[in-house]
Amino acid sequence: MKSVWYKDAIIYSLDVETFMDGNGDGIGDFIGLTHQLNYLAGLGVTCLWLLPFYPSPNRDNGYDVTDYYNIDPRLGTLGDFVEFMHLARERGIRVLIDLVINHTSDQHPWFQQSRANPNSRYRDYYVWSKNPPEDDPSLIAFPTVEDSLWDYDEQADAYYLHHFYKHQPDLNITNQAVREEICKIMGFWLELGVSGFRIDAASFLINGIGVPEADQENLQNFFDEMRGFLSSRQGDAVLLAEANVPAEEIPTYFGQGNRIHLLFNFLLNQYMFLALARQAAEPLCYGLKTLPEIPAQCQWLNFVRHHDELTLDRLSDSEMQEIFDAFAPEENMQIFGRGIRRRLPPMFKGDRRRIELTYSLMFSLPGTPLLRYGDEIGMGDDLSLPGRTSVRTPMQWSDEPNGGFSDATSDQLPQPVISGGKYSYKEVNVAQGQRDPTALINWIERLVRIRKQCPELGYGTLHILETDTPCVFAHCCAWSDRAVIAVHNLADHDCTVTLKSTDYEHLFDLFGDRPYESLNGDEKVVQLSPYGYRWFRVNRAHSELL
Missing domain, CATH: 3.90.400.10 (Oligo-1,6-glucosidase; Domain 2)
Structure with a gap:
């Protein structure tokens, strides 16, 4: 079980620069992050994904690297990193770090x-x-x-x-010396205790553009080389790849289970938002059926939002426009002609029911769930900031100046804290939420706790369940002699749904948006509130039905 720990992990993504300032200079750092490890452990996090923290001119949020073997001095020292890793391990928290190997800074x-x-x-x-x-x-x-x-x-x-900015020249992955250098980089950080790497821009890494002798098979085999090196150094370390590609190209990354361990589920994410916009289950069903079958030891990483835009480029123009109309109707809310630069709560106009529905849905889908810093308190965005920085504002810890993120003056912060409107740090922050039993943060903690009790969702086989109500998505994940069924109402009205395509009996309520009357015996008629959701466990006594 240890070798596939990622199957039922709870991953939390953060940027050290904007999470917590530990020395008062206005910049988040490893000292501040270390001080908040107890908070993360209390939330139920089992793995952190850290955005780039290497020395950098910082023209692209640290993705323009000048030294792969060190820490940006603004964020601390290698000694601070080692202390952070030691204390994270004590709390049972693993760490994944960004491996930015498609390109470097032009200052490298x-x-x-x-x-x-x-x-x-x-x-x-x-x-x-x-x-x-x-x-x-x-x-x-x-x-x-x-x-x-x-x-x-x-x-x-x-x-x-350069596939990205002009100041980020692409590395030549056909060059064996570059490949060996990348393995050295991995080896360095593995020795310092990390549990794996998130490969940035993995699809650009292997396209071979502009290299006359580039061989596609040889380029793709670099993932095998990386996996082999990783396994030889640390058997349970993992590779997580960012590859927003069509469904038919996904097997390239997983291979026969001998390449990438986890892949961001971009395709499902986009169809999920189409389903939310339409308040209909069909797009979600289509997205799940479109995904290829993957090797048993591989895994999807499911997410609602991450540090970049909500990209919609795998959808048709008309489908993309439906999502824009529903969640980002103003041009300033959109980016690159194919994405949304907003966090989830503002997209839903603060509707707590829809926010809960979406995270319940994401956590119940087969795969490993990802939370981004601030998701647990319902942080908003700042559309006055340029580009992607709108969703990269500092973490809001309290109603103190700078949201408790830093004691420095506001002009020293990497980005301004959200200070006005309903998502101001005075209205939305950790301290206030933890004092309120009904706050989102306490609901998220409960969701995480329930998810940890359902390994079926990480290890199991998906079965989409037929219903008689188009707005309801119902599915089952079965593993060994266990199964969990989840039913989600994507619409803004009450409904009663019959689970038509299941032989499961004796379903016991496990989690829901409110208390419902329990189902009796083999009853399959489920009541749901507007944007309601219910998780059920199948009685072990009926495991022969699984």
């Missing part, structure tokens, strides 16, 4: 040497061309910001490849 010493000397060993660490191929616009990561995959460098007298 590798790139500086690459551009300065064509005979340098670092020249082929990047992809250079005197006559670059014609751009494929679909491969430009930020199509409303950058207009080309290539940029001319006067010092090198050549063009370099």
Whole structure:
């Protein structure tokens, strides 16, 4: 069981820079994060995913790395990191860190040497061309910001490849020296105790654009190499990949179970929001049926929102527009022509019922659930900030100045704290929520606790259950001699739903939006409130039905 700990983990994502300032300089740091480990343990978190904390010019939230073997001095020291890791382990919390290997900063010493000397060993660490191929616009990561995959460098007298910003030149993964360097980076952080890596921009990593000798199979085999190295150093460490790709390309990342352990479930996330916008179960059913079957040791990572935009690019233009109309009707709420730069509560106009429904749904779907910092208190966004920073404001701990995030003056913070409106730190914060038994944070703690009691949702086989009500999504996850059934009403009205496609009997209420009358015997008629939800456990005495 230990080797597949990720199957029933509760993962929490945070940026050290915006989580907690421990030394009063206005920037979140590892000292502050360490001080909040008891809070995270109390929430029920079993694994942290940390956004990049490496030295960086910080022109892209730390994803422009200048040194893979150190800590950004603003965030602390390697000693602070080691102390943090030690205390996290004491609390049973594992740590995943971002592995940003598609590109570096243009200030990285590798790139500086690459551009300065064509005979340098670092020249082929990047992809250079005197006559670059014609751009494929679909491969430009930020199509409303950058207009080309290539940029001319006067010092090198050549063009370099960059799928993201111009200041982030792509690494050349066809170069074996680069691959070996990446494994060294992994080995370094494994020695410091991390339990794995989130591979940033994994789909861009293996496309081979601009490299004449690029072989697609060889590029994809790099995932095998990474997995082999990881397993040789730490048997239970994992790779989590960010790959927003069509369903038919997903097997490339999982392989036969010998490549990536976990994959962000982008496809399901987009169909889930389409279902929420339509208040109908069909898009969610379609999304689940579209997903390919994956090897038993592999896993989906399910999420509502993460640190980037809510991307909708796997949907049709009309489907995307439906979601925009429902949750981001103003142009300022949208980004890159295909995404939403809002947190969930403002998208739902603060409707607690819909917020609960969405997290209940996400936690009950087969896979491992992800929470983002601030989700547990219902943090909002600041649309006055540019781009993705609208959803990257500092954590709101209390109603004290700066939301209790820092004792520094407000102009020293990495981003301003939300200070006005219904999502102000004075209205939405951890301290206030923990004092209120009805607050969202206490509901999230309960949801996490119930989810930990349901390993079927992490290990089990999904069965979509037929109902007689289009607005209701019902499914079952069965594992060994156990099963959990979840029923969610996506609509804004009461309904009574009959579970038509199940032989399960004696369902016991496990979790719900309110107390309901218990089902009697083999009764399959379920009452649900507007945006209501109910989880049931199947009686063990009827395990032969599973």
